[in-house]
Structures are given as structure tokens and as C-alpha cells.
Amino acid sequence: MAAAHSMDAAQEHSTLPGSVRRRPHVLFVNTRSQLGADVAVHLSIIRHLDPERCQVSLATNRAAEDVDETLRAVEGVKGLRVLLMTMGWEAAYLPPLKRRYLQAAGVLAMGWSLVRLACYVLARGVNVIHSTDRPRDVLLSTVLARLTRRPNVLHMHIKYGPELGRVTEWGVAKATAIIAISDFVKASVVECGFAAEKVHVVHNATDTERFSPERVSPGALRGALGLSADVPLLGIVARLIYWKGHLDLVEALALVRRRIPQAHLAIIGRLDPYSAAFADNVRQKVCELGLEDAVHWVGWSSDPPGVFADLDVVCV
Structure with a gap:
């Protein structure tokens, strides 16, 4: 350009x-x-x-x-x-x-x-x-x-x-x-x-046309993760920094899985050298809680509407 x-x-x-x-x-x-x-x-x-x-x-x-x-x-x-x-x-x-x-x-x-x-x-x-x-x-x-x-x-x-x-x-x-x-x-x-x-x-606004469920075809994220439509899927779309609450969310997932053992978590966000140390802390917490098979590291996504369409719960 x-x-x-x-x-x-x-x-x-x-x-x-x-x-x-x-x-x-x-x-x-x-x-x-x-x-x-x-x-x-x-x-x-x-x-x-x-x-x-x-x-x-x-x-x-x-x-x-x-x-x-x-x-x-x-x-x-x-x-x-x-x-x-x-x-x-x-x-x-x-x-x-x-x-x-x-x-x-x-x-x-x-x-x-x-x-x-x-x-x-x-x-x-x-x-x-x-x-x-x-x-x-x-x-x-x-x-x-x-x-x-x-x-x-x-x-x-x-x-x-x-x-x-x-x-x-x-x-x-x-x-x-x-x-x-x-x-x-x-x-x-x-x-x-x-x-x-x-x-x-001035609150952040959302482009309702872009994020309209009628314009989005779900399934891409779940397909990439190998999860069927009936698997409960939580997700967070955010930078990998302490203030976004990834560590709290992983601990919450462990509690959720006591009642819903099939629940999974997708972590959507850029993995780069600037967030590497915090990402390692999150991975350590995942391992400590035995959640390796339930937590999915998606990385950067250029299709937020498609991601949200596949999540049962969006965590913010």
C-alpha cells in the first residue's frame, strides 16, 4: 500500500x-x-x-x-x-x-x-x-x-x-x-x-453488522481444535498479559470441570516474545491442574466473529 x-x-x-x-x-x-x-x-x-x-x-x-x-x-x-x-x-x-x-x-x-x-x-x-x-x-x-x-x-x-x-x-x-x-x-x-x-x-462500540450471527458460519474454530459441536467450549480473546486474567480463568476451568468434565478452554491471542514469560506461567498453571488436554492455545485470529460463534461462553 x-x-x-x-x-x-x-x-x-x-x-x-x-x-x-x-x-x-x-x-x-x-x-x-x-x-x-x-x-x-x-x-x-x-x-x-x-x-x-x-x-x-x-x-x-x-x-x-x-x-x-x-x-x-x-x-x-x-x-x-x-x-x-x-x-x-x-x-x-x-x-x-x-x-x-x-x-x-x-x-x-x-x-x-x-x-x-x-x-x-x-x-x-x-x-x-x-x-x-x-x-x-x-x-x-x-x-x-x-x-x-x-x-x-x-x-x-x-x-x-x-x-x-x-x-x-x-x-x-x-x-x-x-x-x-x-x-x-x-x-x-x-x-x-x-x-x-x-x-x-465513550464506550467501545461493536460493528453489529460484522458480528451479526446471521452473517457468520460457525465451525471453523471447533474444526481446527477437533471438537464437536456438543463439547462445552469456553474462550478468552485477549492479549496474554497478567491483567486479562488468564491465570484466574484456568483455575476457574478446573472448578467447572468438576461438574462438567467435558468442558474445554480456548485461549485466543497473539503469542510473541513480549508475552512469553506470562504465557509460560499460564502453561505451568495448566500443568499443575492437569488440564493439558482441555486447554487449547489458538494464537492470533483474524476472524473474531467466527471465533465467538464457536464459543459457548466468552470470558472477559
Whole structure:
């Protein structure tokens, strides 16, 4: 895919007799090294914004290991301009020397991307800058907003707290507005001393057409696992991190199987070097409880509707 899609000529429309107003122009910033659930939510927002009412640009990390998936997710979006830029590399789980090298290179790359984005914001008339709550996203979007004097919106997908780090704390303090995905997330921001009036709850939405049972043919997941339609199948679709509750779920499965011995569990989520240590902990727990034959490691799935169609219980 080309680095940038052609953008429709800016359309103007009247809001009152005799008045003309340009569409607002939103720049989504994504520095992430992987396409996580939060980024997927933002890509869904981009796909569903009305191009007649809102102009959209997306600056996304060329160095992400799954950048092609990100580009496919927004392919064909009318009027969208995609800016591919190098915004840093994932270095947290690398040996110390290589980690320091990539971190230094990432700072230089992000600095150059910041200059390019600032020029783009001013030249293209961007009105609002939007990013996730992750530190690298927060840093770039906040500095960009302050350089260009544009409003900055941070989208909070997790509970806010000091453990998120000083960069996120600084970004939240400087943000023009914060979108929280739940009342719980909003409360966590407000409880840390930030103004309630700038935190707005917007729940994550679901594309009901894509996930309509009438449009999905079940059986693919169960076929791959060798399970018939009458086998009780639980499943979790999530990143392999502690906070998603995989360990609790495995312990719960052991209790369930005391009453329903034929119950199985499917773990759907990307297996990568960043989650390897936690995945090993989950595997150890599976072995301790004697559940090796009942737990299935599915890995990444590009067909969530098909996965959900085969699950009797979706665990969140």
C-alpha cells in the first residue's frame, strides 16, 4: 500500500444560512509496535467516521511488526490519508545493549517524525490530535499538540494510576480532553486529581453488522481444535498479559470441570516474545491442574466473529 492515500478535496457545507464551515480534521497518532486492542478500537473509529462531516488522517509506525495489518484495517476508507513514519521500536524485552541502541535510535526517529507531523498539522489544517494512553503515543501527541497549539485528546483504555509513569501523567495533565472507555476508567482519572469536566465516557462500540450471527458460519474454530459441536467450549480473546486474567480463568476451568468434565478452554491471542514469560506461567498453571488436554492455545485470529460463534461462553 502506498504511504499515503489520496485525500478527497476538502468539502465545505453550510450550517446556517449564509455561513460556511470546513470539516474538522482529526489526526490519529499511533506509534505502537503492535496492533493491540486499543489501536483496533481507534481503527474502527476511523472506518466509521462520516467523511462528509470529518476529515481524518492517520500517522502510524512504519517500524511496527504488523504494520501491514494496520494498513489493511483502514484500506479503502474514503478520504483517509495514511502517513507511514518511523516512530520507534519495541525494546523492552531485548538484551541491555541492543535495547539501549534501539531506544536511542527511536528517540532520533521520533524527533524527525515530530518535525514532519508538525509541518503536516500546520499545512493541512489539522484541528484535533488523538492518541491512546500508552507512553510513546502520549509523548508524541502531547508534544505535537503543544508545538502546533492544537487540542489534544487522549483515549484512556485502562485504569489510570501512577504506575502508568510520568510521561502518561504529564500527558493527562496537559490534554485538552480525555476519552475514558468506561465510568470505572473515568473515576480512576478523577480520583488522581484531574478535572472531571475534561473526562468524557465513550464506550467501545461493536460493528453489529460484522458480528451479526446471521452473517457468520460457525465451525471453523471447533474444526481446527477437533471438537464437536456438543463439547462445552469456553474462550478468552485477549492479549496474554497478567491483567486479562488468564491465570484466574484456568483455575476457574478446573472448578467447572468438576461438574462438567467435558468442558474445554480456548485461549485466543497473539503469542510473541513480549508475552512469553506470562504465557509460560499460564502453561505451568495448566500443568499443575492437569488440564493439558482441555486447554487449547489458538494464537492470533483474524476472524473474531467466527471465533465467538464457536464459543459457548466468552470470558472477559
